[in-house]
Amino acid sequence: MIPIQPILVVLLVSGVALYFRKWRSKLWDxxxxxxxxxxxxxxxxxxxxxxxxxxLAGVGRGADLFFYVTIPSLAFTLLLLLSRIRELEQxxxxxxxxxxxxxxxxxxxx
Amino acid sequence: MxxxxxxxxxxxxxxxxxxxxxxxxxxxxxTVTPLVDAGYTVVVxxxxxxxxxxxxxxxxxxxxxxxxxxxxxxxxxxxxxxxxFRHGAEIVVHFDADxxxxxxxxxxxxxxxxxxxxxxxxxxxxxxxxxxxxxxxxRRLLLRIGIVVSGIFTGLWLSDTHNGxxxxxxxxxxxxxxxxxxxxxxxxxxxxxxxxxLRYIEVPAAIRYSAYSRSKGQPFWNSFNxxxxxxxxxxxx
Numbered sequence: 207m208i209p210i211q212p213i214l215v216v217l218l219v220s221g222v223a224l225y226f227r228k229w230r231s232k233l234w235d236x237x238x239x240x241x242x243x244x245x246x247x248x249x250x251x252x253x254x255x256x257x258x259x260x261x262l263a264g265v266g267r268g269a270d271l272f273f274y275v276t277i278p279s280l281a282f283t284l285l286l287l288l289s290r291i292r293e294l295e296q297x298x299x300x301x302x303x304x305x306x307x308x309x310x311x312x313x314x315x316x
Numbered sequence: 317m318x319x320x321x322x323x324x325x326x327x328x329x330x331x332x333x334x335x336x337x338x339x340x341x342x343x344x345x346x347t348v349t350p351l352v353d354a355g356y357t358v359v360v361x362x363x364x365x366x367x368x369x370x371x372x373x374x375x376x377x378x379x380x381x382x383x384x385x386x387x388x389x390x391x392x393x394x395x396x397x398x399x400x401f402r403h404g405a406e407i408v409v410h411f412d413a414d415x416x417x418x419x420x421x422x423x424x425x426x427x428x429x430x431x432x433x434x435x436x437x438x439x440x441x442x443x444x445x446x447x448x449x450x451x452x453x454x455r456r457l458l459l460r461i462g463i464v465v466s467g468i469f470t471g472l473w474l475s476d477t478h479n480g481x482x483x484x485x486x487x488x489x490x491x492x493x494x495x496x497x498x499x500x501x502x503x504x505x506x507x508x509x510x511x512x513x514l515r516y517i518e519v520p521a522a523i524r525y526s527a528y529s530r531s532k533g534q535p536f537w538n539s540f541n542x543x544x545x546x547x548x549x550x551x552x553x
Contacts, residue, residue: 306395
């Protein structure tokens with residue numbers, strides 16, 4: 207492992223954590239996902255471009271670069287989904303709670 | 317102000333005992349009856365049980381609320397606290413449904429709030445040697461680990477963790493809104509105490525471990541779920 211690798215991993219994780227805790231918005235979620243899609247399509251359509259980018263990054267082959275980029279992209283998408291599930295869970299909790307409270311009040315009035 | 321309330325012979329009915337219950341029909345009546353006899357206002361939250369838990373309390377003067385689906389103990393406690401707050405409770409007590417907390421421990425638990433020395437009182441199994449001896453060895457080990465994990469997540473270093481026996485003043489009820497539906501609420505409460513600057517104190521709390529309460533207790537692998545929930549809360553809060 208070269209020294210820059212752990213530093214980049216820490217920066218990547220911190221960036222994702224900061225994004226979810228502070229900067230996240232629906233618009234940015236969509237921009238990032240669409241950006242990933244455009245990048246993936248470009249690389250599929252222009253394999254040479256991927257190879258050139260890979261050489262610049264010191265990875266070697268375009269396929270390898272694609273692989274390295276895919277893993278954090280999938281992890282990011284998974285976090286987006288988890289975050290969305292938590293939001294929905296919190297909303298359904300509020301609904302179930304209010305229903306329980308309303309039904310109890312209704313019983314008390316009967 | 318609290319001492320004024322006490323001078324006026326503080327009524328037990330102002331103390332709302334919140335009992336979250338999930339499939340507890342077998343033991344619930346025995347747990348709740350001493351609370352009713354002591355004059356507390358008892359609020360039972362049936363957390364989407366399939367065994368008609370609330371039917372076991374028929375005829376008892378309690379407030380019974382029902383979640384139409386199972387949400388978890390933290391969500392049930394928050395529902396109970398909302399109910400208590402809206403009905404003017406001065407103090408709420410969290411009380412497990414499986415009968416492991418003796419009802420006669422409540423006066424000592426609420427005392428620091430009545431004396432205006434604390435906003436939150438936390439029961440601890442580790443303050444008296446006789447209580448520590450009651451805890452099964454494996455659970456004791458897990459609790460020790462849990463104390464460290466809770467300390468790291470909350471910055472609040474206590475003698476016990478995830479003890480379901482605690483009391484909150486009206487101020488604490490207003491300040492603490494539980495978002496953790498599952499068992500991670502035990503750590504979330506500590507984090508909220510610190511974040512909101514609430515005064516807290518630990519008091520000794522005996523636990524009666526029966527075969528039933530052990531069967532209803534959290535399995536040890538649930539500790540892993542709690543840690544993941546806490547990480548999620550940290551990331552997505």
